Amino acid sequence: MKVDTGASADSQAVPHKGRPREFCVDAALAAALRVFWSKGYEGASMADLTEAMGITKPSLYAAFGNKEALFNKALDLYEREKLDYMQAALAAPTARGVAERLMRGALDMYTCPENPNGCLGVIASVACGAEAECIRQAVLERGAAAKRAMLDRLVRAKEEGDFPEDTDPEGLAAFLMAVNQGMSVQAGAGATRAELERLVETSLKLWPGR
Amino acid sequence: MKVDTGASADSQAVPHKGRPREFCVDAALAAALRVFWSKGYEGASMADLTEAMGITKPSLYAAFGNKEALFNKALDLYEREKLDYMQAALAAPTARGVAERLMRGALDMYTCPENPNGCLGVIASVACGAEAECIRQAVLERGAAAKRAMLDRLVRAKEEGDFPEDTDPEGLAAFLMAVNQGMSVQAGAGATRAELERLVETSLKLWPGR
DNA sequence: TATATTATATACCAGTCGTTATGAAAGTTG
DNA sequence: CAACTTTCATAACGACTGGTATATAATATA
Numbered sequence: 001m002k003v004d005t006g007a008s009a010d011s012q013a014v015p016h017k018g019r020p021r022e023f024c025v026d027a028a029l030a031a032a033l034r035v036f037w038s039k040g041y042e043g044a045s046m047a048d049l050t051e052a053m054g055i056t057k058p059s060l061y062a063a064f065g066n067k068e069a070l071f072n073k074a075l076d077l078y079e080r081e082k083l084d085y086m087q088a089a090l091a092a093p094t095a096r097g098v099a100e101r102l103m104r105g106a107l108d109m110y111t112c113p114e115n116p117n118g119c120l121g122v123i124a125s126v127a128c129g130a131e132a133e134c135i136r137q138a139v140l141e142r143g144a145a146a147k148r149a150m151l152d153r154l155v156r157a158k159e160e161g162d163f164p165e166d167t168d169p170e171g172l173a174a175f176l177m178a179v180n181q182g183m184s185v186q187a188g189a190g191a192t193r194a195e196l197e198r199l200v201e202t203s204l205k206l207w208p209g210r
Numbered sequence: 211m212k213v214d215t216g217a218s219a220d221s222q223a224v225p226h227k228g229r230p231r232e233f234c235v236d237a238a239l240a241a242a243l244r245v246f247w248s249k250g251y252e253g254a255s256m257a258d259l260t261e262a263m264g265i266t267k268p269s270l271y272a273a274f275g276n277k278e279a280l281f282n283k284a285l286d287l288y289e290r291e292k293l294d295y296m297q298a299a300l301a302a303p304t305a306r307g308v309a310e311r312l313m314r315g316a317l318d319m320y321t322c323p324e325n326p327n328g329c330l331g332v333i334a335s336v337a338c339g340a341e342a343e344c345i346r347q348a349v350l351e352r353g354a355a356a357k358r359a360m361l362d363r364l365v366r367a368k369e370e371g372d373f374p375e376d377t378d379p380e381g382l383a384a385f386l387m388a389v390n391q392g393m394s395v396q397a398g399a400g401a402t403r404a405e406l407e408r409l410v411e412t413s414l415k416l417w418p419g420r
Numbered sequence: 421t422a423t424a425t426t427a428t429a430t431a432c433c434a435g436t437c438g439t440t441a442t443g444a445a446a447g448t449t450g
Numbered sequence: 451c452a453a454c455t456t457t458c459a460t461a462a463c464g465a466c467t468g469g470t471a472t473a474t475a476a477t478a479t480a
Contacts, residue, residue: 016456018454019456021458056458058460063457
């Protein structure tokens with residue numbers, strides 16, 4: 001297991017000693033993310049990855065360590081660039097605003113033609129068999145953290161009077177995650193944007209309180 | 211590609227000509243289902259399958275054709291034995307009864323200790339990369355049929371006055387499927403029965419009409 | 421008992437998996 | 451120019467993939 005090379009920073013600032021690399025690390029990582037996102041962790045072969053990234057296998061191993069390390073960095077990138085709607089949702093003033101921003105953000109994410117279909121977290125957590133258990137655990141960890149953040153936000157919302165008295169914030173947090181995960185599955189199954197919009201509108205209409 | 215041997219019927223009724231097989235086809239298929247259910251289509255290797263089924267590879271190929279045919283038969287078995295709560299739900303007298311039976315049936319299915327975690331349909335449709343596209347299509351086909359049946363049922367429910375006037379049956383059908391898929395994802399992620407119960411109770415409380 | 425038919429077990433196929441050893445190429449530094 | 455360092459491309463590694471050829475064992479039929 002190699003140490004992290006700190007590849008995320010742009011390496012063009014200070015000229016290195018040896019032969020300079022001929023590819024952009026960030027662009028290669030973005031390409032790798034697309035592959036993992038499309039095919040899952042185990043479904044993405046090194047041949048798929050190197051072809052999409054435009055580099056050879058030794059270059060990949062030198063720059064990113066191994067497949068698992070590459071996936072984790074791709075997962076970081078995914079969370080940073082594609083899951084920003086989550087934090088934006090949590091910042092909404094009311095619980096209804098949280099739900100609305102979350103669902104509409106997810107809708108835009110899932111239906112953006114630039115993106116592969118579905119949610120990388122769902123794909124990787126569901127499609128992880130056998131020896132890639134640590135990958136699964138890493139993905140589940142992030143999902144659990146997201147749910148915890150949502151739960152905290154909804155608990156606060158209840159204290160602020162956003163819900164009727166008999167509302168269960170834990171149930172609602174699980175509910176929001178479930179609708180989001182369901183959207184991911186249906187998007188992966190080829191649902192149209194119009195179909196997902198109806199799902200979002202229906203879910204928001206059912207959402208309780210303000 | 212061999213022709214179907216009609217292995218579903220119990221072959222002990224009439225003695226065959228050659229050497230009799232030493233394993234029960236139905237039991238082997240049930241074992242194969244558990245493997246596919248746990249690991250997905252591509253995640254389940256022939257070695258996994260033969261070991262769980264207690265037979266050798268040539269026996270498997272002779273009895274079931276190949277991996278794809280085996281999966282399709284396992285999928286039939288799954289739908290027949292594990293998805294019966296779907297039809298039971300559709301037979302409920304009111305839309306609320308449909309939602310209730312569906313969610314509680316799914317809850318029981320996902321939390322039964324005998325079963326692997328999650329829904330085989332979700333697992334196989336999400337975790338199908340590359341060349342197993344026909345498997346994915348077959349699974350998606352069944353999911354689409356299930357949603358269509360649900361939509362028909364909810365349209366009828368609206369005609370029967372189970373919903374407020376401004377209710378969108380299509381959105382509600384997608385909603386029911388989404389909650390179910392979300393339950394599958396969360397069950398696969400290791401959610402406890404108590405957590406899923408709260409999700410079900412919350413969703414049912416939000417369900418509109420009677 | 422002899423023959424036909426089917427299932428079994430062993431070993432093997434070509435291909436792919438993730439990973440790495442090897443040597444040449446391309447830079448910086450003395 | 452000659453070290454030195456790092457990346458490059460080629461090729462290979464052992465392990466595993468889905469799928470079979472072959473030979474033997476077990477039954478029914480004649």
